[in-house]
Structure formats: C-alpha cells, structure tokens
Amino acid sequence: MFQKFIDRPVLSTVISVIIVILGILGLATLPVEQYPEIAPPTVQVNANYTGANAETVLKSVVVPLEEQINGVEGMTYMTSSASNDGAASISVFFELGVDPDIAAVNVQNRVARANSLLPQEVIQTGVNTQKAQNSALLFFSIFSENENYDGTFVENYAKINLVPRLQRIKGVGNVNVFGAKDYSMRIWISPDKMAAYNLVPADIQVALREQNREAATGKIGENADGIFEYVMKYKGRLSEVGEYENIILKTTEDGGFLRLKDVAEIELGAFSYVRKNSGMGNPGVAVGVYQTAGSNAKEIIDEVEAILVESKADFPKGLDYVIPFNTKDFLDASIDHVVQTLIEAFILVFIVVFLFLQDFRSTLIPAIAVPVAIIGTFFFLQLFGYSINMLTLFAMILAIGIVVDDAIVVVEAVHAKLEQGADSARTATKTAMSEISGAIISITLVMSAVFIPVSFIQGSSGVFFQQFGITLAVAILISAVNALTLSPALAALFLKPHNPDKNHKSGLAKRFFRAFNVGFMAITNKYTNTVGTLVKRKWITVAMLVGFSVLAIILFRTTPAGFVPDEDRGIIFANVSMPPGTTIEKTEETIMKLDSIYESMEIVEARMSVAGFSLLNRVSAGSYAFSIMKLKDWSERDADSLSVNATMQRLNATSAQFKDAQIIYFTPPSIQGFGTNSGFEVQLQNKGTDDWLAINDVKNQFLGALNARPEIQYAISQFDSGFPQYDLEIDIEKIKMAGFSATDVFNALQGYYGGIYATDFNKFGKQYRVMIQAKPEDRADENSLNHIYVRNNNGESVAVSQFVDLKKIYGPEVVERFNLLSSVKVSGVPNPGYSTGDAINAIEEVAAQVLPTSYTYDYSGLTREESNASSQTALIFILSLVFVYFLLSAQYESYIVPLSVLLSLPIGLAGAILFINVAGLQNNIYFQIALIMLIGLLAKNAILIVEFALQRRRAGLSLFEAAADGARARLRPILMTSFAFIFGLMPLALSSGIGAIGNQSIGLSAVGGMLIGTVFGVFVIPVLFVVFQALQERISGKPEVIHEESNA
Secondary structure, eight states: OTHHHHHOHHHHHHHHHHHHHHHHHHHHHOOBOSSOSOSOOEEEEEEEOTTOOHHHHIIIIIHHHHHHHTTOTTEEEEEEEEETTSEEEEEEEEOTTSOHHHHHHHHHHHHHHHGGGSOHHHHHHOOEEEEEOOOEEEEEEEEEOSTTSOHHHHHHHHHHHTHHHHHTSTTEEEEEEESOOOEEEEEEEOHHHHHHTTOOHHHHHHHHHHHSOOOOOOEESTTSSSSOOEEOOOOOSOOSHHHHHTOEEEEOTTSOEEEGGGTEEEEEEESOOSOEEEETTEEEEEEEEEEOTTOOHHHHHHHHHHHHHHHHTTSOTTEEEEEEEEHHHHHHHHHHHHHHHHHHHHHHHHHHHHHHHOOHHHHHHHHHHHHHHHHHHHHHHHHHTOOBOHHHHHHHHHHHHHHHHHHHHHHHHHHHHHHTTOSSHHHHHHHHHHHHHHHHHHHHHHHHHHTTGGGGOOHHHHHHHHHHHHHHHHHHHHHHHHHHTHHHHHHHHHOOOOOGGGGGOOSHHHHHHHHHHHHHHHHHHHHHHHHHHHHHOHHHHHHHHHHHHHHHHHHHHHSOBOSSOOOOOSEEEEEEEOSTTOOHHHHHHHHHHHHHHHHHOTTEEEEEEEEEEETTTTEEEEEEEEEEEEEOOGGGOOSGGGSHHHHHHHHHHHGGGOTTOEEEEEOOOSSTTSOSOSSEEEEEEEOSOOOHHHHHHHHHHHHHHHHTSTTEEEEEOOOOSOEEEEEEEEOHHHHHHTTOOHHHHHHHHIIIIIOEEEEEEEETTEEEEEEEEEOGGGGSSGGGGGGOEEEOTTSOEEEGGGTEEEEEEEEOSEEEEETTEEEEEEEEEEOTTOOHHHHHHHHHHHHHHHOOTTEEEEEOHHHHHHHHHHHHHHHHHHHHHHHHHHHHHHHHTOSSTHHHHHTTHHHHHHHHHHHHHHTTOOBOHHHHHHHHHHHHHHHHHHHHHHHHHHHHHHTTOOHHHHHHHHHHHHHHHHHHHHHHHHHHHHHHHTOOSTTHHHHHHHHHHHHHHHHHHHHHHHHHHHHHHHHHHHHHHHHHOOOOOOOOGGGO
C-alpha cells in the first residue's frame, strides 16, 4: 500500500505541503496565553446595606441569598462574606466546562427569588450578579503629582475618560476600579442646626425627592386643532452645589424659607471614603483589567497599553500612570524563551542525526519531516479550540525529539539495505519499507495510545494533561503519515547506492567519521557479547529490574509533590493588617512609610498601594492595605540575590520595624484565577452554633498547631474577632412612653451615622448619588448621640441618647461562610524543601488532632484542585500502561510477549524521578506529563528490538540468535533516536531565568528517564524477549519459518 508513495513523490510532497499550509493558517489565528483556561467559572453576587454591621448583613442579606443560590446547576462550592462597611459578597464556583454566561443567568434567576426577603435599602441600591473574571491581566495606577488634583479627581477622571474605552476592548470582561470615590453630592447635615429647626434626616430626604426629580410633563397642543405642538421641558435633576443649597425645606414663621444650606454644608465629594489609593507614592487610583474566557491575553494587554499611551497626551498636568502588574511581561518572556528552546532543540537534534548518519543528504530528510509535523499540529490545535500556551509549546519541544525518530527509522533502514548492496535507492527504500512499516504503525499507535486515557481526566489537571497529550499525539500521528509517505519518497530521491571505493577520500570529516564508526562497531560488538552473557545469566537482569523498581518506589515516596511550580514572575504583593479598629488615615500613614522603603530599593521598578482593602481576604476595612511591586526585568537580575524570594526575605527583614502591623509578602499564584496568593488555602468550618468568638479560639488553636509543623513556613488567617464595637441597646418601653417608634430612632441613626442614599443627579454624562450624613467631626465619639434628636408625631423632639445605651464589645470586621457554614479562611506557604502536597498532608493530620467534632475543613482555590488531582494521576498512569499492553498484544498476537516491553519501563521511571530528586525539584504536573510520555518513548525502543527479533525468529534463527541479532541491528537507530531526543531536551533541562522551574521539571525528568531507560534498557529488553518468547512458544509452539527472499 505504501509503495505507491515511493513511486509518486509529487503526491507525497503535496500531502506535506497541504499539512504545512493548514498549520500556518492555524498558527495565525491561535490565541496566546500562559496556561489554558483552567480556573473554574465563577459568578459573583454583590449587595450593599449602607451603615449595617457585618453580622446584620450576614443575617439579612447573605443568608437569604445563599439559601436560594445553593444547589444551582453545576455548582461545586460557594463562599460568602459580609463586612462592617455594609458589603455582602457571594462567590459561586462551578465545574470546569460549565458555560459562565449560563451559570450567571441561573444564579441571577435564583437571586430574583430572594428579593422579597431582602431589606428595602438593599433592593434600592441593587443586587448585582455577574460572571467573575478571576484572572487580572494587569493592574495600573494613575497618580497625581499636582496637589490641585486629589485622589477623588483622579479616580473620577479615570472612570469618565478611560474605563469606558477599556471596557470596549474585545475580550475584556471587567475593569475594576479599587475604590468608590465616584462623585457624590454630599449633604453634611449639622445635628445642632437640625435640632434648632426641629428637623430630622427624613425631612431632607422628602425635600430632595420632591425638588430633585425628573418629570414627564407632556406636550401642549398635542392632538388639538392648532398648528403647532410644544413639548413641556422641566429642568429635572439638579447638578450644581448652588442648586442643592437652595432647596426649600419649609417656610418659616416670618414668611421666609428655610433652605438646605441653613442646616447643612453641601459639596461635590466622594461616595465613599473607605479607600485611599496611591501610585509611585502619590495619590491616585488603582485599576484592574480582567479578561473573559477564551480571549487573547496578549492582544488585550497590547490594546490597553496603546490606549494608556494615547490617553496620556490628554492627561491634566501632573497626572501620570504606572503598570506594576502585567501578566504579558512573563507571558512574552517565557514564550520567547520556549520558542528559543524549540530552535535550539531543532539544531541539537540534527547535529546528533548528522553524527550517526554521516551524510548531509540523509540528514536533510528528518530536517524536512520535523517542521512539517510541528507546523501541521497548529492546525489541529485550532480545530480543538486550544491555544498557544506553555503546555502546547512544551509538547512541541518534546515532539521534535519524538517526531525525528520516525524519519530516522526510515533513513536508517534504507541505509542498511544500501549497505547490503541494493542497486538503487528506490529498491532499497521499497524493501526497507516492507520491513519497517509495521513497526512504524505499531510505534505510532502505542505513542498515541499512551495519551488516550489522558483525555478522560477531569478538572483543571485534566486540561493540562489534555492540551499537552493531545498536542503531542497529533504531532506523532502527522509524523507517522510523513514516515509512510514523505520520508520514503525523499529517501528514494536523495539517497545514493553505497560505493565502498569512494570512502577512501581523506579530510578531517571523513577521518572523524571513520574513527566514530570504528568506535561504534567496537561498542556494538561488546554490547552483543554482554547481551549474550546476560541471556545466560538471567538473574542479573531480574536483580537489575527489582533494584530499579525499589529505587523508583522509594524516590516517589520521598520526593515532594506539587501541582504547578511557583516561578519567579518578577511581582511581589504585600498585605498589611493593622490592629483591629485602626482608622484608614493611620493605615495610610503606615503604607506610605512602607512605600518609601520600596522606593529606596533599586530592584523595585514600579509600585502602587491601596489602603482600606485586603488582598488576602478581599475585604474593605480601614485597618487593611496592600501594595503591588514590580521588579526589574529578568535580564537585569540574573544573580540569585536579586530573585523574588531573596527580595522578599530582604523586605521581611526591613519591615520587622513596624511593630503594630502584620505585613505579609507573597507572590501571585502560578495559575491565574485561583485567588491572589500562591501556597495553600483551607476553609475551617463550624457545623454547630458557636459564636464568632468561639470560632476565633478554635482558629487560633488550629493555626498554632499548623505553624508548629516543619512543613509549614507560615499559616495565617485575616479573621479577627477583636475589632472594637459598640453594642446598641434600645429601651423600647421608654420609646413607647414618649410617643416614638423604634423606627424613628433607627432612621435618625442611619441619617447621621450610616448615611442615606436619598436620590440621584447627572453630571459629566454619568449618574451619581446624593448622600445625607453628618460630618465626621459630628460623629466622632459616643457623646455625639446627645446632639442627635428624634421627632414624634406631635412634633416633639428628644435626644436619641435618652433611649439608647452603648456598651463596648469586641467582634469581627468581616464574617465569612463556606457552603452555608460559618467559616474562617486559613492560607499559608510551605517551607522551602516542602511542597503544597506536604502541606495538605500536614493540614489533614493537624485537623484530626486539634479540631473539635463540631468543626470540619475543606479546601478552596488551587489547593482544592491539587487535592482532587493527586488521586487521578495514578489511575491515568495505570490506564496508559493497560492501553499500551493491549495494543501490543494485538500487534504480536500474544498476551505474553508484550510483557517484555512493559517490564523494561521501571528503569526509565526510576531514572526520571532520580534526576528530579537530585535537582531538588517537585513531583508536579509537568513531571507527571513527562512520565506518561516516557511510557510511550521507552516502549518504542523496546518495540524496535522486539519487532526485529520476532522477524529474525520467524526467519528461522534460534531464540538467542534472534534476540542478539535484533538488539545488534537496532542498537544504532535506538541510540540515535534516544540521543537525538535527549540532546533536543538539553536546553529545557539546563534552563535558567524565566520559567526555569517548569522547564527543568519537564526537561530533566524526560532526559533522566530516557538516558537511564535507554542505557540499561538495551541490555534488559533482549533478555526479557528471550524469557517471554520462550514462554509463549511453550504455549503456542514455535512460529512458522518464513523465508524472506527480499532480505538476501
């Protein structure tokens, strides 16, 4: 069948050209990202109950919403939080593969059911449901060095002029501005003046609703008999401070009017003052840009940067911007690095091939075949909806080493026939192809079969395995098509019959090759003798196999396990927690002191800070702050002392002087979409009815025990029940006696302290809120209650302090729930030398020892994926072996002979884990991917020997001679393909700089497995063949002797 392609070289080349054209088309349209989308789809529900404390928000907003949302289709888990600034936030996580848009609609429908159960104030401000983009592509900060422009101006400038443009970029899911300083008409009411005029906040609310509104007043002359009709236009909402000042509250006894300016100060201020942002040490605004699933990260960031550069020309004087966090820097650098490795691998592979084939024409055949397979693969990536990412690119690098094998096997076989005296390259190619096409198909099936089970893995680890495995399998299949069509056609065209007389030319190259060949012949003879000895003394092989198996088991148990390696991304996050109850002003002072430390460090290139928000538990409170620092480019910090880890150690030492602040430095997680910090994340849950103080005590015991473990560098929780609070007690009897209602008291407290969202106004083409509240100095301490009055139906006013009693207590700033249970999030980082896998084991042991029976724990974020993934990997590994075994059984028509292939595998696996262990790397997902690939590669070497030995046995040789002949004939192609693969991976194994840990994990394990597996395997496989073929022949008898005339 395949002889046709040798006779029709044009047909063969056309097939390859079409594959290349399709590949180039695919390459042009594929999105580029660092990792495939593996974060679970998430939907966020946000609501605000202005002025309410955390526990009130939890009971009145979070619980009714959670009850309805729980169990929505495809949901895996749900987290929620309520804080003292009145914010409620619920995050619903879904299974991978659920359409995020459908998920958002389903959650929205559930939220609508809860509306009737929510407080009126919450419904008025709105419950917002949106699919959350977990992966921030970049953070930028616009800051002001001009004292005329404060943070409020900068934030609103960005929201009016920049944010709408950024939201329109294709692929942008969300543009998040850290802060709520939207312009707001602030009506600062004076308690004393309000009392003097016998007014309460509700009066101002009524006046605003009456005099600050849009009205549909209709038309004059419509449908009448006149000629014209006139639209009546009312001025509508007020937008200037002066207009609000003149709002009439009531008429006075002397016939005048009491206006709003008589009892309040009005200014165009900010909606909220709970956050303060800075960039490069100046007041500003921080903005995060998030992408939607399946969009092209690189293109989005290029466009955002272009808009920023273009907009900068129009910035008011003194405004500038900085980008301290940008995923594209690492993406570009790591992908450039991998592409460079790809080219290096290509060159190294051909040096090895040239060394063995010693002929430029022969080397040209693999050199043409490899790019066809690699480029063609891109078309199929496009077809499967994959992207160009680290995994698909790693697969390409490994594919070079594997794909070259098929071409080498063809060229080697043709050369062997030419050496035996074939009269033309075409005859030699036809004879060779009739012998080896079976082996090529068998190798291809085995190599692809290894990756079939991979496509069944669930969850995020499944996406990793699939994108890697299927890319590799496609490259191998295209390579097999090449080996059966293009390579034989090229061999028939390019190669020439061997002429022994021509080999007497002198010259350095010829002398070198002659020496190489003499040396190689000597090695081959020694090898054949050693195989003979081993076949006679089979116990040596058994001992070797047992030794390697034991070594592999021991090393697998002692090597730390992880999920994805943490790389040096050149970014450091700092999270600052001040003592509970600290004001935002005091927190800002601390963060600015820290900022001046960052500024003095030469290695820090850009920085921004936000006071009033915690990155670790994503909550707004005055006592929290965070900073983001971008370090200089990797090329400028080659030394170990300038790495991210070394810089974090220096920062920890420097910030020890801040005694009253807990400062944690951490790096972003390796995979976007799993929270903000690398390390582990565990949720401590209370199944009983304990209050938050009791939960806090259990949390402290749990943290104490965790931090005592050697595996844990630190474990922390941002939960603290020590925030100073007042317990408000109301004397209902007194209130009723005086003719008031409790509602009057609550309304007064909300109007002066919490703030009332009264109505809206329009300015700068946007809609903003009008807020009523007392000035900060009029609500500074508990004595201010004496100045706040309530009014009953008879028009009598009494100070609120008559009915209210305040008692100092302590409570949490933020309360959280996980899957409907009260919970506390604990996050941490394993000690150097330990992995997150070790940390998970430590957590499980500590939980069993210290947690009371009414408490449990669960994982969230990346830790949840890791704990789910570890159980699948072993199963996939076994499945891959089973697939290979059955395919070989079908190929050899025997259930016994394939064992000679499978039993040679432990040697390579031991080599892989040995190299990883010695290099101090982890048994992570890259290593596991390399292992599955090694099964295929090492099986391929074994197949080459076994297939050839079987042919020789059928030709009538004895078992011993067949094994020795098979081993001898196939030693050269096996060594050539294996060393081509090993050298191809050298740039990865010896990688340094950007993404080095991932590169080394995959490179060293593949090199180690291949090197040890090949060097020892070539001795073990012939012995195993003799053992199992003898066993097979006892059952089914000797094979019929087939006289192969063509081999003569």
